[in-house]
Amino acid sequence: MRIVMFGYQTWGHRTLQALLASVHEVTLVVTHPASDHPYERIWGDSVADLAAAHGVDVLIRDRPDDEELLDALKRAEPDVIVATNWRTWIPPRIFELPRLGTLNVHDSLLPAYGGFSPLIWALINGEPEVGVTAHMMDGELDAGDIVLQRAVAVGPRDTTTDLFHKTLELFGPITVDALALIASGRTDWTPQDRSRASFFHKRSDEDSRIDWTWSAEELDRLVRAQSDPYPNAFTYHKGQRLRIVAASVSEGRYGGTPGRIFIREGDAVVIVAGAEARRGTGHGLAIERVRTDDGTELAALDYFRTMGGYLTGRPQ
Template sequence: MGGRVTATPAHARPGGPPLRVATLGYQTWGHRTLQALIDSDHEVVLAITHPKSEHVYEQMWADSVADLAAENGVPVHVANKPDDAFKAALAEAAPDIIVANNWRTWLPAEVFDAPKYGTLNIHDSLLPKYTGFSPLIWALINGEEEVGLTAHLMDEELDAGDIVLQRSTTVGPTDTVTDLFHRTIDMIGPITLDALDLIASGRTDWTPQDRSQATFFHKRAPQDSHVDWSWPAEVIERFVRAQSDPYPNAFAEFKGQRIRILKASVSRGHYGGTPGRVFIQEDDGMVIVAGPDAWSGKNKGLRIERVRLDDGSEYTAAEFFPHGGGYLT
């Protein structure tokens, strides 16, 4: 986390004039967007970013937009929301277009409509699905076969504007959210510059979103990482992969202490009883009974293979669960 992004070669555009671009961005997502624009032949006239935050999800992937802008002579404005100083800085910069990525607060139409070409937003989901927060985590939990990025024009509804471009990557059976983060973060520069090329060329035939297919997800909190053992084992297994390091891990309580589940898989056998029961060793793991109808004995269990405690110590399942008995809650 926090390392400098390696510069990519200057982008050779197929047509249309270079644009004056202002960016609204935060963390590594905003950093990658700004880096791509700096390396292109567009003129970056302003970078607006949020102040540093103590929120756990905002301390990860925390490459600094402000530092990158300052290192490259780009004017910087730091703000939480579009107040008068924000609007004045933007008006003085007079961009042809704003490019936003991971901007965290609401923008009024007087901001996103102000430039000639409006505002291009880069969102890390295949819209209209997974609008809002932490789309990669929720997509992996839900078993989506692919994830990706959408470059769309901003309007008054969150993540709802017309689509300029989409790019996707396949989700593999063992992919973690960290794997998906790295693959999608590498797509930011190309999709941003390709979308700007289309806009600069005069194209306006963008694809409206089918809002009947939209899903909106809230900002994650610690409780959202708590395992529910009434879920099917295959969902819990994805839930664990969706919260790989450095994200807050999936967790449960056992005998008064919190355990973070670092590695798990779906059991080979079918197991019955009460959800959350620490049941039996299978291969290199301990099977936990799971599922909405666990009493039927028709469900697979979750085979926990590695855990971490709050003090940072890690254990294999055999070390932490030498035998069955007790419940994870």
């Protein structure tokens, strides 16, 4: 089949690699310009460079809504558009143009975790598995009928970086396999149960700020969700931002006021956590490694030389 691809960053790069190695003909690639957004600089393999290296025409767009793009798409005569990590809305006159429709490949198990940063949100929320969904695009974002879906388990100490690499391996195969089903003439796709749908916004600096009233289990997942190279979860100590690089749930149960720098436990320093911390029935967050605002990374025991005082959500 003749394929036009809308793709961006490493997800789009890996998908385009699979398409170029497949039986299909890629006739045009559309990608976004480079971004200064911190989350869009992380996995930044260039879709444009890969396409150009294989002699495929490339168009750069923030939004696919202009007449020049529409004319180029018509000349490309796609049987299917494949969209992977496309960051803005694709209008109906674009996604309905191919004779067999538009296949969107999204890194969550839809209908849950539509939208942005699904792996981070899923890990924060303690989901037992994550995955990739290939679905037919319709007028609602990430809501079309499912062609294929593949899942991977979330390990007990997995970070978002781990989950990224696990799910990235699914992008090429699920795209090529979904196209084979479309080419076979099948149209009996699975409608999404919209009663189970959720849709998440882009993450920003505010979303990485630690709230010490969260339970230690929730904070442990937040730290793992904001693993390097993602912007780390952060708090403030003596008015300075402090990034938490590695942490876990304490072995002991500790009581007091959330945010209190309390006690050494092995190679970690335990911070009192949880809305019910005053009862002393919950665990604390055992911080193992931190990073100061100048980029210096330290073991927690080297940074917290004495116990006492508080970690806070804002400079104090």
